[in-house]
Amino acid sequence: MAALIDNTIVVIPSYNESRTIGNIVLGIVNMGLSVLVIDDGSTDNTERVALDNGAMVIRHRQNLGKGFSVREGIKLFLKKPILNG
Numbered sequence: 001m002a003a004l005i006d007n008t009i010v011v012i013p014s015y016n017e018s019r020t021i022g023n024i025v026l027g028i029v030n031m032g033l034s035v036l037v038i039d040d041g042s043t044d045n046t047e048r049v050a051l052d053n054g055a056m057v058i059r060h061r062q063n064l065g066k067g068f069s070v071r072e073g074i075k076l077f078l079k080k081p082i083l084n085g
Helices: 021-030 046-052 066-079
Strands: 009-014 034-040 056-060
Touching (some): 046 056, 056 066
Parallel strands (some): 009 034
16 A cells, blocks of 8 residues: 555654755655654754754654654654644
């Protein structure tokens, strides 16, 4: 079964990815998909760059790990009707 663009969200865990996250987010947004970046305690501008390129962002104050971030993004998407239509 193919995913529908209007009910699909791409969850991206990230840590200190300010140099690359913007192009990644912009490319996904330009495909018509929603992007949720989990900034996992970055010390650079990952959060700002992701926001400036169209992503929704959750920011952790400290690094909690990729697995935790992915699970958090999925749980948020499943619970929030504003995100999943």
